[in-house]
Amino acid sequence: MIETSVLVIGGGATGMGTLRDLCMRGIPAILLEQGGLAHGTSSRFHGLLHSGGRYAVSDNESARECIEENRIVRRIARQCVEETEGFFVLMPQDDPDYAEKWIPACAKAGIAIDEIDPAEARRLEPDLAPDARRVFRIPDSCVDGFRLVRHNAMSARRHGGRVFEYHEVTAIRHEGGRVCGATARDKITGETMEIACQCIVNAAGSWSGRVAALAGLDVSVSPDRGTLIVFNHRFTSRVVNRLHPSSDGDIFVPHGSITILGTTSTPASCPDDIEPQPDEVLHLLEIGEPLFPRLREYRILRAFAGTRPLYTPGNAQGRKASRGFHAVDHAGEGLEGMFSIFGGKFTTYRLMAERVTDLVCTHLGVTEPCRTAAEPMVPDPAPDVLEQAARYFPMPDLSLMADRLGDDLPDVLGRARARKENKSTNPLLCECEMVSFAEVEHIARDAGTHSLTDIRLRTRLGMGTCQGTWCALRTLGALADHDIALKKNPPEEIRDFLQERWHGLRPALWGAQAREMAFTRAVYAGSLNIDGALHEQEN
Amino acid sequence: MIGPAYERFRLLGLHEDETLQYCANCKNCDISCPHNVPVSAINMMARAEQCRKKAPCLRDWIVAHGETMAKWLTPLPAALKNFGMDNPLTRKVLDKIGIAEKSPLPLFAPRTFRSLVRRLHQPANAKKVAFFPGCYTNIYNPMTGIDLVRVLNRAGYAVEVPDGFVCCGLPLISNGFLDEASANAEKNMAVIARYRKEGVPVIATCPSCRLMFIQDLREFFPEIVERYGEPDVGDAMRFILDLVETNGIDLPPTREGNIPHHFIYHAPCHLRAQGQGLPSPELLRMLPGVTVDNADAGCCGISGSYGFKSEKYAISQKIGEELFKTIRENAAETVVTECGTCRQQIRHGTGKDCLHPVSVLRRILDRG
Ligand SMILES: Cc1cc2nc3c(=O)[nH]c(=O)nc-3n(C[C@H](O)[C@H](O)[C@H](O)COP(=O)(O)OP(=O)(O)OC[C@H]3O[C@@H](n4cnc5c(N)ncnc54)[C@H](O)[C@@H]3O)c2cc1C
Numbered sequence: 038m039i040e041t042s043v044l045v046i047g048g049g050a051t052g053m054g055t056l057r058d059l060c061m062r063g064i065p066a067i068l069l070e071q072g073g074l075a076h077g078t079s080s081r082f083h084g085l086l087h088s089g090g091r092y093a094v095s096d097n098e099s100a101r102e103c104i105e106e107n108r109i110v111r112r113i114a115r116q117c118v119e120e121t122e123g124f125f126v127l128m129p130q131d132d133p134d135y136a137e138k139w140i141p142a143c144a145k146a147g148i149a150i151d152e153i154d155p156a157e158a159r160r161l162e163p164d165l166a167p168d169a170r171r172v173f174r175i176p177d178s179c180v181d182g183f184r185l186v187r188h189n190a191m192s193a194r195r196h197g198g199r200v201f202e203y204h205e206v207t208a209i210r211h212e213g214g215r216v217c218g219a220t221a222r223d224k225i226t227g228e229t230m231e232i233a234c235q236c237i238v239n240a241a242g243s244w245s246g247r248v249a250a251l252a253g254l255d256v257s258v259s260p261d262r263g264t265l266i267v268f269n270h271r272f273t274s275r276v277v278n279r280l281h282p283s284s285d286g287d288i289f290v291p292h293g294s295i296t297i298l299g300t301t302s303t304p305a306s307c308p309d310d311i312e313p314q315p316d317e318v319l320h321l322l323e324i325g326e327p328l329f330p331r332l333r334e335y336r337i338l339r340a341f342a343g344t345r346p347l348y349t350p351g352n353a354q355g356r357k358a359s360r361g362f363h364a365v366d367h368a369g370e371g372l373e374g375m376f377s378i379f380g381g382k383f384t385t386y387r388l389m390a391e392r393v394t395d396l397v398c399t400h401l402g403v404t405e406p407c408r409t410a411a412e413p414m415v416p417d418p419a420p421d422v423l424e425q426a427a428r429y430f431p432m433p434d435l436s437l438m439a440d441r442l443g444d445d446l447p448d449v450l451g452r453a454r455a456r457k458e459n460k461s462t463n464p465l466l467c468e469c470e471m472v473s474f475a476e477v478e479h480i481a482r483d484a485g486t487h488s489l490t491d492i493r494l495r496t497r498l499g500m501g502t503c504q505g506t507w508c509a510l511r512t513l514g515a516l517a518d519h520d521i522a523l524k525k526n527p528p529e530e531i532r533d534f535l536q537e538r539w540h541g542l543r544p545a546l547w548g549a550q551a552r553e554m555a556f557t558r559a560v561y562a563g564s565l566n567i568d569g570a571l572h573e574q575e576n
Numbered sequence: 577m578i579g580p581a582y583e584r585f586r587l588l589g590l591h592e593d594e595t596l597q598y599c600a601n602c603k604n605c606d607i608s609c610p611h612n613v614p615v616s617a618i619n620m621m622a623r624a625e626q627c628r629k630k631a632p633c634l635r636d637w638i639v640a641h642g643e644t645m646a647k648w649l650t651p652l653p654a655a656l657k658n659f660g661m662d663n664p665l666t667r668k669v670l671d672k673i674g675i676a677e678k679s680p681l682p683l684f685a686p687r688t689f690r691s692l693v694r695r696l697h698q699p700a701n702a703k704k705v706a707f708f709p710g711c712y713t714n715i716y717n718p719m720t721g722i723d724l725v726r727v728l729n730r731a732g733y734a735v736e737v738p739d740g741f742v743c744c745g746l747p748l749i750s751n752g753f754l755d756e757a758s759a760n761a762e763k764n765m766a767v768i769a770r771y772r773k774e775g776v777p778v779i780a781t782c783p784s785c786r787l788m789f790i791q792d793l794r795e796f797f798p799e800i801v802e803r804y805g806e807p808d809v810g811d812a813m814r815f816i817l818d819l820v821e822t823n824g825i826d827l828p829p830t831r832e833g834n835i836p837h838h839f840i841y842h843a844p845c846h847l848r849a850q851g852q853g854l855p856s857p858e859l860l861r862m863l864p865g866v867t868v869d870n871a872d873a874g875c876c877g878i879s880g881s882y883g884f885k886s887e888k889y890a891i892s893q894k895i896g897e898e899l900f901k902t903i904r905e906n907a908a909e910t911v912v913t914e915c916g917t918c919r920q921q922i923r924h925g926t927g928k929d930c931l932h933p934v935s936v937l938r939r940i941l942d943r944g
Binding site: 270271274293294432433434436437465468469471549552 | 584585587588611
């Protein structure tokens with residue numbers, strides 16, 4: 038039995054932000070997540086740290102929240118954000134009057150915009166449509182969702198918080214109208230864990246309806262599915278939006294070396310309805326094409342989908358449903374100590390966490406103010422530390438690695454140095470994301486790492502252009518050489534890993550990517566006899 | 577890490593990888609890429625970007641500007657220039673600025689090809705062909721050009737060497753001077769376009785110059801190619817081979833008592849990168865008594881100016897090792913290859929004599 042004051046359910050941005058906030062206010066708290074961190078929508082989204090421009094006309098209040106949180110997140114999570122800026126582009130087929138409504142709406146929300154000559158825009162982004170009518174610069178940025186969640190967790194841990202991954206909450210217990218605990222199942226071992234607590238925060242995103250139901254409550258959340266496509270290159274270095282009322286497939290977001298186009302919006306049957314479909318991909322291409330006329334020539338790496346936790350009282354649907362968020366104290370429905378936070382956007386996760394933590398504090402009588410907007414999540418390494426470490430690593434620039442590692446950085450630097458001193462090498466296992474053996478070793482030896490997919494999520498290994506063709510094989514080889522075991526044996530690990538990649542590849546498997554896939558299959562069939570080996574074992 | 581893999585990180589604003597300086601622009605990566613990714617062009621553009629930020633050193637300027645240097649030195653007699661360049665003292669000084677003391681620098685010819693060809697009396701043939709000589713032939717090895725002119729005269733052609741042609745720009749690009757290369761491209765393309773209009777073919781004996789026209793220009797300066805049209809510069813040896821095959825030129829007959837000739841042929845990287853076969857050994861093998869072995873042993877390591885540079889000399893020799901060994905172990909006394917600096921390097925690495933295939937052809941044709 039684990040005892041704590043507050044149990045947070047859901048390891049997405051909202052839940053982890055809440056854990057951090059609670060811990061920073063000195064409240065003992067733990068978080069349970071049914072998968073790995075950011076298993077849900079917080080890693081299956083567009084990665085746009087909204088400036089608010091998209092909501093300026095339709096929901097000015099949301100737009101204001103966005104720009105304020107955008108500024109805060111850029112400050113406290115520098116390592117997770119790429120400050121690219123964005124463009125809003127009016128195309129010949131768009132209604133020019135919309136721009137006239139949009140400009141004052143941005144001013145009202147406090148979003149700084151700056152109109153530039155379309156020719157200048159083309160100079161900055163040469164692949165942009167030559168027939169763009171008007172172009173506005175706006176402080177959109179890109180955010181790495183997975184990393185932001187992990188860095189929140191690092192900060193929460195530093196303030197005493199505890200996180201359990203692969204633990205699914207299966208029951209919520211209450212006595213006399215008060216929450217008193219929950220039961221969770223360890224999905225790796227199958228064991229049951231009991232938690233005693235005074236409060237529960239339901240931050241289960243699209244699943245929050247289900248979690249509320251465990252306590253006999255009802256919250257109006259409907260999962261709404263959105264599909265995105267990933268291109269293999271950074272063909273734009275800025276976020277590019279269409280200047281028209283929000284619709285499918287009209288935003289391009291660069292992430293490191295790739296670009297993501299999205300997104301669709303259709304009601305989902307359940308929160309796990311995340312299998313992207315070829316017709317969605319084709320639909321997105323069609324809508325994205327006006328902004329980047331050569332779109333169909335670019336290589337599509339994969340497609341993926343996530344489900345939005347839309348707040349839908351009275352059954353509003355899709356883009357008409359509110360994109361605002363809701364923090365609920367269920368005491369009003371007769372259950373004290375139970376809170377839900379849902380709806381909203383990734384961009385406003387911190388504010389959502391603050392609001393629900395305020396409710397919890399009121400309930401517990403804690404008066405400590407929120408400090409999450411002031412304190413950076415992970416410290417920056419001293420500049421000379423990286424410079425000195427450069428000679429232990431096979432890449433010229435350590436900033437990518439340092440940014441993603443956060444609190445894990447010192448250990449990885451230590452491992453790399455030790456390898457050099459022992460005269461062993463520290464090879465680059467993944468070129469696309471610059472991941473060296475030392476980093477993989479650190480993560481593979483972490484108790485929370487069970488699979489190659491866990492390693493992928495923390496390092497981005499396998500997320501680049503090769504989609505695992507080279508790096509997965511190399512990594513398993515290197516781990517085997519060092520007697521570091523994952524949960525499954527290497528052929529099964531590889532199969533699971535490739536199968537997971539394959540899910541995203543399948544809906545957009547044509548052209549250059551189909552050729553790459555055939556090659557990947559040949560590599561794995563030829564080198565490891567993957568299908569055959571497993572087949573023999575099964576018999 | 578270089579090439580397209582690093583391009584993604586450049587776009588992200590990460591520091592440049594210093595190994596970029598060690599790309600020889602030999603284009604073997606382009607040859608092996610099954611997707612036709614212009615790997616070497618990506619490297620060269622990145623290097624040019626670096627040079628824009630930080631001016632290249634004097635040494636790089638010198639090796640990139642062979643043509644300009646030769647012009648400056650024109651008034652001096654070759655013997656003096658060569659003495660000036662190739663005495664132990666100068667080599668020590670050059671070594672100080674980064675030109676390896678041991679590297680096989682080419683010697684200036686007594687007269688440039690251009691001045692020789694101006695004086696050469698060509699028969700008043702009706703058919704015309706324009707020749708792009710390239711710097712190596714013009715400055716260091718005019719005989720290649722003269723031999724070509726004579727072979728084509730024999731086939732009923734008058735050879736024009738347009739004054740408007742300047743360096744193709746390859747050494748400029750390899751050393752990061754992209755803007756100057758673009759100015760050169762502009763000049764050359766204007767000349768080529770003029771000949772195209774007249775229906776006169778343009779040919780080159782140097783594979784690197786030709787590659788520059790048929791492939792690199794499109795990658796580096798697409799807008800220039802757009803303006804002037806595809807620079808259809810032909811390979812001189814392919815041109816001659818076509819003439820042979822259409823009976824435009826007669827080869828001596830095979831008969832009892834033909835003197836046997838044995839050559840070993842090296843295919844320059846920039847020829848292989850064109851992906852258009854190996855016309856030279858095919859042509860030479862049609863000559864009576866001639867056997868040609870294909871060395872097929874990779875790059876010679878010189879890559880234009882690369883092997884002259886102090887920090888790269890040893891690497892360059894190592895790259896060439898395989899080829900040198902193959903040539904040394906082969907019974908042929910003479911090596912044949914189209915590229916001037918390859919010949920320089922092979923002589924240096926093997927001690928064997930090296931000729932352009934057109935020179936071999938002319939000798940055998942003249943002998944009859
Ligand atoms: C396609 C798409 C694109 C988007 N693009 C953007 C964008 O560009 N910018 C932006 O700001 N927002 C965007 N959003 C919205 C944003 O992604 C979400 O609002 C946000 O990620 C939700 O975070 P969350 O933490 O509330 O939910 P989640 O990240 O889904 O977290 C909930 C977590 O709870 C866990 N969980 C559920 N049930 C249980 C249980 N019983 N026990 C334990 N754990 C449980 C789940 O596994 C999950 O990890 C997008 C959404 C979609 C679908």
